[in-house]
Amino acid sequence: MNTSIMLFTRDLRVRDNPALAAACGADHVVPVFVFDNTILDGPFAAPNRVRFLLDSLADLRRSLRGLGGDLVVRRGDPVTETARLARETHASALFLGDERSAYATRRLARLRGLDLDVSAGPGITVVPPGDLTPSGGDHYRVFTPYWRAWEAARWRPVADSPKAVRLPPGVRPGRLPRLAGLVSGSPSPGLASGGERAGRERMAAWLREDAADYERVHDDLAADRTSRLSPYLKFGCLSPRELAETGPDGFRRQLAWRDFHHQVAAAFPRLPKDDYRPRGRNWCRDDAALAAWRDGTTGVPIVDAGMRQLRREGFMHNRARLITASFLTRDLGIDWRHGLRHFNDWLTDGDVADNAGNWQWVAGTGNNTRPGQTMNPLRQALRFDPGGDYVRRYVPELAGIDGRRVHRPWALPAARKRALGYPPPIIDLD
Structure with missing residues (x-):
């Protein structure tokens, strides 16, 4: 009987998973996820994403058990752990999703050096x-x-879902770790549940x-x-x-x-680190403004609402992402890499390519054909949150202000402004 290994990375599903479908063509298949210490020691180790990952792995394990198999869980170097599993199960083939990040490319090259027939399938x-x-x-x-x-x-x-997953006898699946064993800090209170279901x-x-x-x-x-x-x-x-x-x-x-x-x-694997199209921009350093932007205390309601949604939910509305990124890079003149790192700390969907590509697009250093484009936050607010409901949802200090006035609290009477407990804007928008 032949045995294959299915190495899950960022394809945590059983439906339309070409690599899993191919792996299940063997008599036995070993589905495995390796908690990679290299990734966990890096910027990926954000509580929101690790919490979502654990949810997703628990759901994947339930699905595989429903098909008669299980999810094998290991921690360490994925190449070393894959080689160890191959020796233990006498596997001859390895299947995984074809991911093209710089790290995934190096990992695949190392996996191809094992004594296994390695196939990287589409699906990412x-x-x-x-x-x-x-x-x-x-x-x-x-x-x-x-x-x-x-x-x-x-x-x-679309790939067929497997009818059955037959794990070789004697394989110990292992237990899913607890969040505290993988990362410090707490996830956002409004974080969505992960998993295929x-x-x-x-x-x-x-x-x-x-x-x-x-x-x-x-x-x-x-x-x-x-x-x-x-x-x-x-x-x-x-x-x-x-x-x-x-x-x-x-x-x-x-x-x-x-x-x-x-x-x-x-x-361009250095997309998260280097300008895709260098413009010779001289970024300013303003630690106080950067901290206010991160904390959602800039005094610009539409910006603060987006930044507070990010911390509360591990998610931000896409239009708010554009507005907050433009405010940081265009209005404050702060390097897009600071924004990228903060988003990476909180976004559950923090994808290396998408996150960096979008930040560079807004900053004018990426694939934007109009690199000088700016977004006035007040005009954006009046256009995309004309009644102010988005701001009032995430900025409770302003909950009592009606209609469009919520976007310009600095124009309220002085006594009313003092009573709000909301900071004045850190830049002049009028």
């Missing part, structure tokens, strides 16, 4: 990085031509209730009718390929943006 993105290339270049640098190629591409078929429930509800109005409402801050599926895509609890087929046109475009950033990061 709709279209794998490198599948679409412009004439005369290794990757697309501008989104619109990429979007045209992406729409015209022939997507892979939770993701599919959220997807079904959104497709049923809000997807048809996506183009009209996705920028409406107060309505909060975005999909909120990004954490499930980041951890692979949902298939981006499946979503691309079922979601509305505007949402498919967002999935294409995600794929676009992944192909940029694959070609």
Whole structure:
């Protein structure tokens, strides 16, 4: 009897998982997740993402047990642990998702050095990085031509879910660790639950209730009718390929943006650290302003609402992400890397390629064809939160201010301003 190993990384699902489907073609399969110390010792080790990861692994284990198998859990170096499992189970093949981050690329190269037949299958993105290339270049640098190629591409078929998972006898699955054993700190109180089941429930509800109005409402801050599926895509609890087929046109475009950033990061692995397109910008250093931005105490309500939502939920509305990032880089003139690090500390969906790509786009150092573009926070607030409901939801000091006045509390009478206990704006917006 032949045995294969299925190494889960960021594809924590059983539906439409091409690597898992291929691995289950063997007589026995060893599904395994390795808590990688290199990642846990780095910026990934944020309580929100680790909590979501543990939820997702517990759900994956339940699904695999329902198919007759289990999830083997190990901690250490994934290459070392995979080699050890292969010796213990006499496995001859290894399957995993084809991830293209700089670290994942090095990991795959090391795995290919083992005495195993290694196959990296699609599934992390709709279209794998490198599948679409412009004439005369290794990757697309501008989104619109990429979007045209992406729409015209022939997507892979959706993979069948396994009918059964047969674990070899004698394999000890191991126990999932506790959050405190992996990371210090506490997750956000409003953090969503992770896992394929939770993701599919959220997807079904959104497709049923809000997807048809996506183009009209996705920028409406107060309505909060975005999909909120990004954490499930980041951890692979949902298939981006499946979503691309079922979601509305505007949402498919967002999935294409995600794929676009992944192909940029694959070609330019230093995207989270270096300017993709250096502009010679002289960033200013203002520790007090940076701290106020992080804490949501800038005195600019729309900015503070976004930053407080981030800490409360481990999530921020996409329009608020654009506004808060523009405020940091354009209004305060602070280096985008400071914003990237803070978002990385709190975002459950903190994806290396997407997070860095979007920050550089806003800062004008990335793939924005209009690098001088700015977003006036007051105009953005009046356009996308005209009634002020988003601000009042996350900035309780301003809950008693009616309508559009909530966006300009500095214009209130002096006695009223003092009673609010809300800080004055750190920059002049009028």
